[in-house]
Each structure stands twice: as structure tokens, then as C-alpha cells.
Amino acid sequence: MVLNPVISKLAGKLVVLASASPRRQEILSNAGLRFELVPSWFKETLDKGLFKAPHEYAVETAKQKALEVARRMPFKHLKTPDIVIGADTIVTVDGMILEKPVDKQDAYRMLSSLSGKEHSVFTGVAIILCHEKENDEVDYQLVHFYEETKVKFADLSEDMLWEYINSGEPMDKAGGYGIQALGGMLVEYVHGDFLNVVGFPLNHFCKQLDMIYNRLELESGSVHNNGTHLILTQPSPNLPALSKHSSSSGPRPKSPSASQTNGTQSSPSDSPIHKVKRKDTESEVGESSWTLVNSLSKHTDDAETELRDSENTKLPPTTSRGHMIGHNLTEPEDSGPKKEELQRIIELMDGFKASKALFTASEMCVFDLLQSQPGLDAAQVAQEIKASEKGTECLLEACVSLGLLKSKERKYQRPVYKNTDLAKRFLRSDAPFSLHGYIQHCNNTVWPLFSHLESAVREGSNQHEKAFGKKSKDVFQDTFYNSQEIKLRFMNAMHSIAKVTGKAIATAFDLSRFKTACDLGGCTGAMAYEFTKAHPGLSVTVFDLPAVVEMSEHFHPLHTDNRVSFVAGDFFKDELPKADLYILARILHDWPDEKVHILLNKIADASTPGCAVLIAETMLDGQTAYSTLQSLNMLAQTEGLERTESQYADLLNKHGFGDTCVIHTKNFLDAVIAVKM
Numbered sequence: 001m002v003l004n005p006v007i008s009k010l011a012g013k014l015v016v017l018a019s020a021s022p023r024r025q026e027i028l029s030n031a032g033l034r035f036e037l038v039p040s041w042f043k044e045t046l047d048k049g050l051f052k053a054p055h056e057y058a059v060e061t062a063k064q065k066a067l068e069v070a071r072r073m074p075f076k077h078l079k080t081p082d083i084v085i086g087a088d089t090i091v092t093v094d095g096m097i098l099e100k101p102v103d104k105q106d107a108y109r110m111l112s113s114l115s116g117k118e119h120s121v122f123t124g125v126a127i128i129l130c131h132e133k134e135n136d137e138v139d140y141q142l143v144h145f146y147e148e149t150k151v152k153f154a155d156l157s158e159d160m161l162w163e164y165i166n167s168g169e170p171m172d173k174a175g176g177y178g179i180q181a182l183g184g185m186l187v188e189y190v191h192g193d194f195l196n197v198v199g200f201p202l203n204h205f206c207k208q209l210d211m212i213y214n215r216l217e218l219e220s221g222s223v224h225n226n227g228t229h230l231i232l233t234q235p236s237p238n239l240p241a242l243s244k245h246s247s248s249s250g251p252r253p254k255s256p257s258a259s260q261t262n263g264t265q266s267s268p269s270d271s272p273i274h275k276v277k278r279k280d281t282e283s284e285v286g287e288s289s290w291t292l293v294n295s296l297s298k299h300t301d302d303a304e305t306e307l308r309d310s311e312n313t314k315l316p317p318t319t320s321r322g323h324m325i326g327h328n329l330t331e332p333e334d335s336g337p338k339k340e341e342l343q344r345i346i347e348l349m350d351g352f353k354a355s356k357a358l359f360t361a362s363e364m365c366v367f368d369l370l371q372s373q374p375g376l377d378a379a380q381v382a383q384e385i386k387a388s389e390k391g392t393e394c395l396l397e398a399c400v401s402l403g404l405l406k407s408k409e410r411k412y413q414r415p416v417y418k419n420t421d422l423a424k425r426f427l428r429s430d431a432p433f434s435l436h437g438y439i440q441h442c443n444n445t446v447w448p449l450f451s452h453l454e455s456a457v458r459e460g461s462n463q464h465e466k467a468f469g470k471k472s473k474d475v476f477q478d479t480f481y482n483s484q485e486i487k488l489r490f491m492n493a494m495h496s497i498a499k500v501t502g503k504a505i506a507t508a509f510d511l512s513r514f515k516t517a518c519d520l521g522g523c524t525g526a527m528a529y530e531f532t533k534a535h536p537g538l539s540v541t542v543f544d545l546p547a548v549v550e551m552s553e554h555f556h557p558l559h560t561d562n563r564v565s566f567v568a569g570d571f572f573k574d575e576l577p578k579a580d581l582y583i584l585a586r587i588l589h590d591w592p593d594e595k596v597h598i599l600l601n602k603i604a605d606a607s608t609p610g611c612a613v614l615i616a617e618t619m620l621d622g623q624t625a626y627s628t629l630q631s632l633n634m635l636a637q638t639e640g641l642e643r644t645e646s647q648y649a650d651l652l653n654k655h656g657f658g659d660t661c662v663i664h665t666k667n668f669l670d671a672v673i674a675v676k677m
């Protein structure tokens with residue numbers, strides 16, 4: 001194809017877009033690129049002060065986003081991509097770098113600083129070429145560039161500013177505006193690539209791909225693997241585009257990575273060639289936007305450390321399949337356990353004690369009591385909760401050390417206790433975001449099941465029989481909805497989680513084109529109400545078992561919304577209500593693939609092209625302790641398991657749902673939406 005000779009060169013390669021930006025996804029898929037979506041977890045927190053120019057910051061952030069995904073995929077997705085693309089868009093005005101606003105005030109600050117002025121939009125792009133070697137190691141090769149576009153805003157009145165901010169559009173966009181939508185009305189002129197402002201400089205990207213796949217190979221045949229690390233030898237000096245981009249990309253970034261490079265010798269800045277030396281490999285590379293990832297080793301190691309630090313585990317470097325490499329056979333002499341090491345292990349061993357202290361205080365209504373009567377001492381609390389003084393004092397002190405209560409020492413008197421803000425927000429039973437119901441479920445159901453975790457792991461199945469003396473064919477019918485008391489407790493638990501996560505899920509995607517939704521297994525309707533709150537044109541039918549629907553009215557909000565209705569039925573057996581959008585929030589993780597297929601098949605039958613499925617689950621891609629432990633939880637508790645975003649995409653694909661888009665909401669749940677083709 002003449003129009004995209006480069007894009008077609010990528011056919012058959014595993015191209016990964018390391019971005020959650022729907023605009024980048026759209027620009028690249030409109031260009032005919034087929035890619036897998038793996039949003040980066042790299043946090044955009046590089047110190048801007050370390051960069052000489054704003055574009056260097058954007059390029060470095062793009063690199064780190066792409067590298068994080070390139071390094072994660074072989075472990076977490078068990079496949080190595082061929083190419084990973086990362087990007088970062090920033091707006092600069094008056095020497096400031098503007099990223100996405102954190103709230104409305106921040107959006108106001110950004111937009112008023114742009115009013116009546118010209119500003120620059122920079123998008124940094126990183127392309128990582130991954131080469132898997134026979135020994136399972138992966139070589140990375142990095143190409144990066146940036147594009148600048150100048151944009152001039154008209155003078156913005158206060159009314160315009162606030163109307164625009166209240167439209168919600170600014171919140172996920174650099175500089176607080178979207179030129180492709182309502183924000184276009186604020187713009188007087190654009191000099192440069194429009195798509196660069198939207199989030200991805202497509203033209204420049206195609207030129208870079210052309211360089212990688214066409215000219216470079218043709219003109220110098222120079223991409224080769226020397227057996228140790230992939231080296232890009234000096235590009236032919238008569239590659240005009242390369243040198244042109246090199247100058248348009250500015251000098252090699254003096255980012256922290258470049259300055260801290262281990263074993264890299266930079267040549268004088270006027271020389272087009274510098275040497276890269278690593279281990280026993282030496283080669284020359286042309287000065288351009290080409291950089292060897294190996295020469296970024298310090299920074300990538302930093303990125304890796306950052307990831308692992310968040311899990312508080314330090315591991316030696318690993319290969320793509322997780323084997324340890326670079327390990328000396330003879331261990332260095334052990335200087336004895338370090339305090340932090342021991343502390344980490346002890347924290348893990350004691351985790352269950354902390355959980356049980358929280359459950360106990362919650363079950364004994366300590367947080368409710370201290371909310372209504374703050375400042376009680378241990379004896380007074382003991383009297384109120386009808387418990388021993390000694391035991392109560394131990395429990396209160398444990399809660400203080402866990403950050404759930406505050407204590408105030410008094411001279412010659414016993415300390416008094418109050419809730420911390422955390423307890424006020426989440427632990428008292430009447431708080432809007434109360435997790436009291438979920439904590440009760442954890443204490444009464446999950447705890448006994450988890451005490452049989454070893455059996456669950458050995459047998460690969462739930463532990464209801466061992467924990468509750470009852471074999472269950474269907475955990476919902478036989479256990480959770482078996483008695484009124486247990487059913488209410490379970491519904492309370494689901495209600496509290498839906499209230500805490502509902503808004504993030506309801507606002508994860510633009511759902512304005514949908515008029516009707518059906519929340520399958522929507523329980524008390526808490527999630528449905530969040531959807532109708534967020535989308536004024538949407539009506540939601542909650543579809544759940546008759547036993548659930550008959551109790552749901554106990555949970556309806558004071559001001560009921562007639563756009564939420566309830567229909568009783570079994571989604572495996574009965575006909576599903578017709579809807580444009582089917583919501584499955586924390587449903588699929590309860591079931592094995594066979595049952596998920598039955599349900600998705602029924603949804604596909606009820607859907608016409610353009611209808612969509614929205615799945616809200618904790619996705620394993622995060623590999624946070626929360627998601628992996630939640631998977632163990634599903635093992636011990638249900639027939640299901642947690643899955644990765646690509647597993648959900650595959651399941652949906654099999655039933656004719658495509659154009660999958662994933663959002664990590666930074667709340668308990670992630671969201672995937674896919675459209676019926």
C-alpha cells in the first residue's frame with residue numbers, strides 16, 4: 001500500500017501500544033496499525049527540574065512508559081512484543097510544563113494561563129524494538145523523537161472557562177483541553193501537526209518507522225545482532241531523514257539516564273558519532289535520535305527498582321522468562337539480616353493479625369462508637385461494647401498502631417481514643433463510602449475460607465465444604481443466598497464495594513451514545529445508580545436473582561432514581577433484558593471460562609452491532625498484591641479466578657466484541673469495554 005508502506009511492514013508483528021489514551025489508540029488504529037493495548041504503569045513523576053528543555057521531559061517520560069511495558073510483558077503476559085510504542089504529551093507556557101489537571105481548580109489554573117496566548121504542545125514518542133534471544137534474554141533497541149506544535153488560544157472569559165471545565169472534558173488531557181472536541185472552540189490557530197496536539201504525531205512516527213524498516217535496512221543493512229547486545233551500527237551518513245530528525249529532535253537529552261549511564265562514553269557534542277561500550281561489546285552508533293537501551297541501563301534499572309520497590313521486593317535481574325541471571329555461583333559473605341529485610345517478612349507474617357484486629361474492631365462497632373462518642377478511654381469503650389477491659393485496651397492500642405484510631409495521652413489518667421480520618425471515611429457503618437459491610441464479609445466468609453488456603457491450592461477449588469461443612473454446587477445459591485442473614489451480609493458487602501468503586505467505573509469511558517444499560521448481577525443497584533448519576537441520558541436495568549431483587553429495596557438511596565429498575569432472573573438461564581450496554585461488574589471473576597462463555601454468548605445474542613460490554617474487574621496485569629491476593633480469594637471462595645486484560649479481550653473477541661479499550665481506574669477495579677462488531 002503506497003499510503004502506509006511502513007504500517008503494512010508491521011503486519012504479523014506483535015505491536016504494543018503502551019498507552020491508556022483513547023486518542024492515541026484511535027489515531028493509530030485509524031492509520032491501519034494493528035496493535036495490542038497494554039497501558040503503562042510508569043508514574044509520570046520524573047523531576048522536571050532535571051531537564052534542560054520541556055521536550056526532553058516528554059521524551060524521557062515516553063521512554064519510561066514504553067520500557068516499563070516492554071520489560072513487564074515477558075513476565076506478566078508471557079510473551080515478548082516486537083515493538084512497544086510509548087508517548088507523552090505536555091503543554092508548555094511561560095516556562096511551565098502543564099500535564100493533566102488533578103481537579104477543576106487545577107484545570108482553571110491551566111486554562112487561564114493559556115488564555116489569549118500562544119503555547120507549545122510537545123509529544124515525546126518512544127519506539128522500543130524487542131529482540132528475543134535464544135537464551136530467553138531480550139535485547140531492547142530504542143528510537144525516540146518529539147514533535148512540537150504551536151497553538152494560540154482566544155481570550156477566554158470566566159464563564160467560558162467554567163462552562164468548559166464543567167463539561168468534564170479537560171480532566172484527562174494535558175493542559176486541560178482537548179483540541180479535537182469542545183476545546184477546539186478555544187483555539188485561534190494551530191501551527192504544525194494537529195494530531196500531535198491530540199496526542200500522537202502520526203506523520204513523524206511514520207517517518208521514523210520508515211527509517212527503521214525501509215531505508216536503514218536497505219541503505220546500510222546495518223541492524224544486526226552481534227550476539228551479546230543488539231547494536232545499531234552507524235547509520236549511513238547520507239540518510240537525510242535521519243540526520244534531519246536528529247536535528248529536529250534536538251541534542252541527545254541530558255536526562256538523568258544519559259548522565260548516569262554506566263560505561264557510556266559520550267563524544268564531543270560536535271561529533272556525529274559516539275561510542276557505546278558495555279561489557280565486552282563495543283560499537284559505534286550515529287548521533288541521532290537512536291539510542292541503545294543498553295546505554296540507558298542505569299535508568300531502566302531504576303525503573304525496574306521503582307516497580308519492585310513498590311512491592312518492597314528486590315530481585316536480581318531476570319530474563320524474559322523469569323530466570324535469574326547475573327548471579328554469582330558463590331554467594332557473597334552474608335553480613336547478617338538487615339532490619340528492613342526482617343521487618344518486611346515480619347509484616348507479611350503479621351498481616352493476618354492486622355486484618356483480624358480490623359475485623360474485630362469493626363464487628364464490635366468500635367468505630368461507630370468512637371464516631372458518636374469520641375474521647376472515650378479503654379474502660380468506657382469496654383463497657384459500651386460489652387468486652388473485657390484488658391482485651392479492649394489491647395485492641396484499641398493495636399488500632400492506634402495500624403492508623404485506624406488516634407489516642408491522646410493524659411497526665412495520671414488513661415489515654416482516650418478517637419477515629420482517624422481513615423476510620424471516619426471508611427470504617428464507620430454510616431459513612432457514604434463505608435466498607436463496613438465488606439469487612440464483615442471478609443471476617444465471616446473470606447477468613448474461614450482462607451484458613452483452608454493450602455487445600456484450595458492443592459485441590460484447585462473453593463473451600464466451602466471445609467469451612468462451612470456444606471458442599472456447594474453453586475456458591476451463590478447454596479452459600480451466599482442460603483439464609484436471609486448471610487444473604488443480607490453478602491449484599492451489604494457487594495453494596496459497599498460498588499459504592500466505593502462505582503463512580504470510577506461509571507466515568508471510565510465516554511458512554512454518551514448509550515441509552516439503555518443492563519447491570520448483570522447488579523445486586524443492590526449501587527453501581528447502576530452511579531451510572532445514571534454520571535450519564536443523564538442513560539437508564540439502567542439491574543438484573544439479578546429473585547432472592548436478591550426482593551431484598552434490594554433495603555438498599556435504595558433516599559432519592560430513588562426512576563432510571564434504575566430491577567428485573568429478577570438467572571443470567572445463565574433466563575432471557576436477558578435488551579440493552580445497548582451490558583455491565584458486568586465483579587461478575588466474570590466468579591466463574592470459570594466455560595460459564596463465562598455461556599454468559600457472553602447470551603449477551604452477544606441479545607446485542608446488535610454497536611452494543612457494548614463493560615467489564616469491571618481487578619486485572620492481574622497490575623500484579624499488585626491486591627490483584628494477586630484477590631485471585632487467591634476467588635480460588636478459595638468461588639469457581640472463578642481473576643484474569644488479565646488480554647484474557648478478557650480474548651473472551652470478548654470470541655463472542656464478536658472488539659475494539660477493546662482498557663482503563664486502570666486506580667480504584668479497586670479496572671474497566672474494559674468492547675463493542676459488538
Ligand SMILES: Cc1cn([C@@H]2O[C@H](COP(=O)(O)OP(=O)(O)OP(=O)(O)O)[C@@H](O)[C@H]2O)c(=O)[nH]c1=O
Nearest residue numbers: 019020021023088089173174177178179197198199
Ligand atoms: C493537548 C491535548 C491533549 N490530549 C490528551 O492529553 C493526554 C496527555 O496525557 P499523557 O500523559 O501524554 O497520556 P495519558 O492519557 O495519560 O495516557 P498514557 O499514554 O497511558 O500515559 C493524552 O491522552 C492526549 O490524548 C487531548 O486529547 N487533546 C489535546 O488537545
